[in-house]
Amino acid sequence: MALSQEQLARFVLKPLVLLGCLAPFAWLAAGIAGIGPVSLGANPVEEILHTLGKWGLNFLLITLCVTPLRQLTGWVHWIRLRRMLGLTAFFYLLGHFLFYLLVDQGVDYRLVLEDVAKRPYITVGFTGLMLLVPLALTSTRTSMRRLGRRWQKLHRLVYVAALLGCIHFYWQVKADVREPLLYFAALAVLLGWRWWKYRQRLARAAAPTATRIPASTSAPPTAVRRPMGSSSSHHASRDASTGSPVSAIDTNAA
Amino acid sequence: MLIKRPADIRPSEITPEPVYQSRRAFLAGLTGAGLLAAAPEVLAQAMANVTLVAPPMRYKTNPRYSTTETPNSFDEVTGYNNFYEFGTGKSDPAANAQAFRTRPWKVEVAGEAEVTGSFTLEDILKPHALEERIYRLRCVEAWSMVIPWVGFPLGDLLKRFKPTSKARYVEFTTLLDPKQMPGQRYAVLDWPYVEGLRIDEAMNPLAILAVGLYGKTLPNQSGAPLRLVVPWKYGFKSIKSIVRIRFTEGRPRSSWEKSAPREYGFYANVNPNVDHPRWSQKRERRIGSAAFWDRQPTQMFNGYGDEVASLYAGMDLAKSF
Numbered sequence: 001m002a003l004s005q006e007q008l009a010r011f012v013l014k015p016l017v018l019l020g021c022l023a024p025f026a027w028l029a030a031g032i033a034g035i036g037p038v039s040l041g042a043n044p045v046e047e048i049l050h051t052l053g054k055w056g057l058n059f060l061l062i063t064l065c066v067t068p069l070r071q072l073t074g075w076v077h078w079i080r081l082r083r084m085l086g087l088t089a090f091f092y093l094l095g096h097f098l099f100y101l102l103v104d105q106g107v108d109y110r111l112v113l114e115d116v117a118k119r120p121y122i123t124v125g126f127t128g129l130m131l132l133v134p135l136a137l138t139s140t141r142t143s144m145r146r147l148g149r150r151w152q153k154l155h156r157l158v159y160v161a162a163l164l165g166c167i168h169f170y171w172q173v174k175a176d177v178r179e180p181l182l183y184f185a186a187l188a189v190l191l192g193w194r195w196w197k198y199r200q201r202l203a204r205a206a207a208p209t210a211t212r213i214p215a216s217t218s219a220p221p222t223a224v225r226r227p228m229g230s231s232s233s234h235h236a237s238r239d240a241s242t243g244s245p246v247s248a249i250d251t252n253a254a
Numbered sequence: 255m256l257i258k259r260p261a262d263i264r265p266s267e268i269t270p271e272p273v274y275q276s277r278r279a280f281l282a283g284l285t286g287a288g289l290l291a292a293a294p295e296v297l298a299q300a301m302a303n304v305t306l307v308a309p310p311m312r313y314k315t316n317p318r319y320s321t322t323e324t325p326n327s328f329d330e331v332t333g334y335n336n337f338y339e340f341g342t343g344k345s346d347p348a349a350n351a352q353a354f355r356t357r358p359w360k361v362e363v364a365g366e367a368e369v370t371g372s373f374t375l376e377d378i379l380k381p382h383a384l385e386e387r388i389y390r391l392r393c394v395e396a397w398s399m400v401i402p403w404v405g406f407p408l409g410d411l412l413k414r415f416k417p418t419s420k421a422r423y424v425e426f427t428t429l430l431d432p433k434q435m436p437g438q439r440y441a442v443l444d445w446p447y448v449e450g451l452r453i454d455e456a457m458n459p460l461a462i463l464a465v466g467l468y469g470k471t472l473p474n475q476s477g478a479p480l481r482l483v484v485p486w487k488y489g490f491k492s493i494k495s496i497v498r499i500r501f502t503e504g505r506p507r508s509s510w511e512k513s514a515p516r517e518y519g520f521y522a523n524v525n526p527n528v529d530h531p532r533w534s535q536k537r538e539r540r541i542g543s544a545a546f547w548d549r550q551p552t553q554m555f556n557g558y559g560d561e562v563a564s565l566y567a568g569m570d571l572a573k574s575f
Contacts, residue, residue, distance in 0.1 A: 041345065042326075042334035042541050043397060103547045111534060119532050171532065174395070175513055176342035176442045 009077030017081050021088040024055040049099055053125075056093035057165045057183060063089055064162060064190040071197065083139050086158070090136045093129050093165075121171035128164030131157045162187055311466050313384035313404050319460060320388035321557075325468075326399040326542050332473045334541060336393070337494055338442055339428065339435035340475065346437070347475035354434050356479040356495075365425075365501035368416035375479055379465065381414070382406035386469070387462060387483075392524045392556045394488035396549075398538045403483050404466030409457040412499075417453065421501035425450045426482060426493045443509045449493035450506030450520065451484065452565075460485060460561050463496075486558040488522045519575040523566065524556035528575045 003012070028051055031040040040047040063085040070078045105112050115122045135155055137143070144151050166187055170180035325331075337347035340354075359375040384404050392398045412424065430446035432438040438445045455461065464483045465472055472478040477494025484491050490510050500506075510518035517531055526536045537549035555562050566574075 042330045043344070043539065044546055045539060046397075106547060106549060111536075115534070118529075121532060174342075175338070175510075176440075178440065178442075 005075070005077055009080045013077070014080055014084065018084060021059065021084065024051060024092070028052070045104055049096065049104055052092050052096035052099055053169075056089050056096050057162075057169060059085055059089035059092060060158070060162050060165060061183070061186050061190065064158070064187075068190065068193045087136060087139060090132050093132065097126070097129055121168050124164050124171065125168035128161045128168060131161040131164070135161075159191060162190075311384060311404055311469055311471065313386050313466075313469070315386040315388070319561075320386070320402075321390055321400060323388075323390065323400045325388055325402045328468045330542050331399060331401050331467060332476055335475065336395075336489065337437075337475055337477065339437045339445075339447065339495070341437050342442060348473075350436055351474035354474040354478070356474065359479050359497075361480065361496060362498045363415050363500075364498065366418045366421035366503060367501045368418065369414065378411065378480065379406075382410060384465065389483060389485040390556050391483075391485060391489050391492075392538060392552065394490055394518070394522070394530060394535075396530075396533060396535060396538050396552075397541055398552075398556075399541050402468055403462065403464040404469060404472075405462040405464035405483065407459055408461040408463050408482065409459065411463060412453075412456055412501075415499075415501070417501045420503045422453055423450050423502045423505050424453060424456045425498075425500040425502050425506035426496050427498035427500070428493055429495045429497045444512050447493060447509045448506060449482065449491055449508045450502075451491075452505075453501075454565055455484070455562075458562055458565065460558055486524060486555040486562045488518075488524060490518070491522050521566075521571070521574050523562075523571065523575075524552060525554060525571055525575065526552040527554075528572050 027038055028040075028048055030036050030038040031044070031047070063082060066078050066082040066085065070076060101107065101112055105115070116126050117123070135157060138147060138151065138154060147154065166180060166183045169183055170177060173180055333348050334344045335347055336342075336344065337351065340347040340350040357375070360372050361375065361378050362372050363370050384406055386402055386404050388400060388402045390398060391401050417424075426449045428447040429435070430438065432445075451461065462483050464477070464481050465479060467473070467476060472481065477492075480496050481494040482492045482496065491508070505520060508518070508520060508522075510522075511520055524535075529535050535552055538552045539546075539549050543550075553559075
């Protein structure tokens, strides 16, 4: 029997993406253990540190792709990947920091404190990671339910964290800023998309108000309609619970 | 201070690098003529053989100026370095410099000197006896290596051009050739790469021009065919693939100084007490160290203070960094 869309997302797509999430870690582990053709080069500490940092930032940006992907494709099940991708980003970035602390700096706390205070790129990177801590802690379904619409407000910190991550990368390179600029460009597209969507919703909400009010009174209330489709209600209610005023407008308009 | 050259190496005995290098050119010419074009692996094999049959360089190790620390492996030295002309990644130079043509090579000498003009590499090298110097190299990025260079004192060459009393500085320029040097297709730095030394720094016996390392002709990615090595300064001062030497009255502006004057000074002396604005220079990671996570303390002037500290007497090295 054919898989349902939901089963496809849960049992095929998600495990595949999980493998992708683990791949950079596996590559590093192979390099450290000296397995296969993987080589960490002449400066393994730098290679490990940069790999963890860069993949952390990669996964952060990939996480930010989930919502646009859902909106572009109309396939709601992309959302099932979001928590896993976000936590992957967090763990790589936490690893990046711990590796810097414990190995690169050799637990010389004086030097680390001096670095965090004196060097803007480290201050910025560290702040970005700190912003992700509450997001990782509230990533559970329970927290989502408990926080309600405040959950999404809180989780908008990911935009700031991603921006700080890009600045950290930009300030860290010596002269060749091409790669960090690509990250800025990707982030600009991802945030720009959200801004555009937000403006669209504002415009839709503002313009036809007069005609819609009578229409909505005649139509059956959405709250009544929702429980009829069980699988869609799950997502609709999640959207509503994560909703700011903006997505509340969106749900009403939909 | 004069360098005592070992008497047993005469100029006539110096490695005739051009001889076997010209065989490479000959083979390359064959490909051009289509004779070997159909079988690139044959060419590769032939090239490899040419390298193998190349006569070893004739040189004597100079213990006076050599460290007894263990040198880094050939692979570390030639596989992990900065040479932005071939890309900004540490393994880019090794990957992208293999087809770089270093013969024929000319060096233009200009500026405040009695003897100026264009010189072939052979003219430049002919009178100088080669010696091996095992130097520490400290990169401004806080890693370091120990490298057995083969070269000759820079001062000995500069004296041949009879610099005038106006020659207070020496400026060096790297080849500008974006066709061969893919890194130059992007304005990562203001190409061509320029470096400079005060004339007394250039005349210091520690400053050498290198043409080889590990007893072999300098690999392309390491700055072939002719590069500067000034071991008491951060690595970026040791300019590679030099095509121009100019004696100047005014202080030259080096490429990194132009790129980020707050971060890279003209002097760029290794100094653990003056941090790079973005990282500490107190310690360094020695590439290839058994305790690869460890960092060792960085020494003032990279440990060459006895030879060079007097050059900077009375200067505020925090200001003139």
